[in-house]
Amino acid sequence: MTRSSNSTAPGLVPGLIRRLGPRDADGFAAHLLRLDAEARASRFGGLVSDAALHDHALLALAGGAVVLGYVEDGVLRGVGELHDQPGSSPSAAEAAVSVEAGWQGRGIGSKLMRRVLSAATARGIRRVVVVCQSSNRMMRRLAGHFDARLEIVGTETTGHLTTPAATPLRLLRVAVSDGFDLAAENVERQARLFLATLPDRAA
Numbered sequence: 001m002t003r004s005s006n007s008t009a010p011g012l013v014p015g016l017i018r019r020l021g022p023r024d025a026d027g028f029a030a031h032l033l034r035l036d037a038e039a040r041a042s043r044f045g046g047l048v049s050d051a052a053l054h055d056h057a058l059l060a061l062a063g064g065a066v067v068l069g070y071v072e073d074g075v076l077r078g079v080g081e082l083h084d085q086p087g088s089s090p091s092a093a094e095a096a097v098s099v100e101a102g103w104q105g106r107g108i109g110s111k112l113m114r115r116v117l118s119a120a121t122a123r124g125i126r127r128v129v130v131v132c133q134s135s136n137r138m139m140r141r142l143a144g145h146f147d148a149r150l151e152i153v154g155t156e157t158t159g160h161l162t163t164p165a166a167t168p169l170r171l172l173r174v175a176v177s178d179g180f181d182l183a184a185e186n187v188e189r190q191a192r193l194f195l196a197t198l199p200d201r202a203a
């Protein structure tokens with residue numbers, strides 16, 4: 001089931017996208033575990049065990065991947081990942097996005113992908129691929145927003161994307177975003193703590 005921005009009350013504190021670090025491993029794993037079977041298969045290209053999802057979260061955050069999370073009411077509801085493809089020339093990376101069912105169709109996946117591509121630019125990466133099942137209409141539409149060239153081979157589709165140019169303004173924006181993420185996370189945590197003290201919060 002999906003929910004749209006006008007069919008469900010928004011979270012108490014507006015959601016934010018921030019860079020994740022090693023201490024987010026449990027939250028990242030919990031997000032992956034909340035994906036339904038179809039979304040899980042779409043994200044990982046087939047059946048994946050719960051243990052494998054835990055390992056993926058740990059490895060991604062401990063290794064060199066850039067992982068961005070959409071956080072609402074303190075819970076990760078969407079994640080965008082950028083994994084370097086070592087040895088590629090010019091340098092390339094693979095991106096992946098996952099958004100929980102109740103949060104899809106609100107532009108979160110597209111926002112995460114935009115941030116992932118900017119992060120790639122900042123790392124000097126010019127080519128990004130996104131691999132999904134050919135039947136994955138949502139991901140194909142999302143990739144289309146970024147002028148992806150789609151290569152369809154049987155049941156698998158690879159979207160080839162070129163990252164935005166590394167203009168001084170874009171690089172500055174990425175640097176500022178990374179700093180802002182930390183501040184925004186603190187403000188969000190404080191706001192949730194404050195709201196939890198209000199007597200009529202549940203009313």
Ligand SMILES: CC(C)(COP(=O)(O)OP(=O)(O)OC[C@H]1O[C@@H](n2cnc3c(N)ncnc32)[C@H](O)[C@@H]1OP(=O)(O)O)[C@@H](O)C(=O)NCCC(=O)NCCS
Nearest residue numbers: 039042096097098099104105106107108109110138139141
């Ligand atoms: C693919 C995915 C990340 C999209 O996330 P999202 O937050 O819904 O993305 P957006 O809201 O930005 O929407 C992207 C496109 O999908 C469409 N879409 C989203 N939910 C939809 C739904 N329930 N039905 C039909 N279309 C839908 C949107 O309309 C949009 O296309 P448009 O802008 O041309 O109209 C999400 O569906 C998901 O997590 N799927 C499972 C994991 C996966 O497949 N990952 C991709 C492989 S890495």
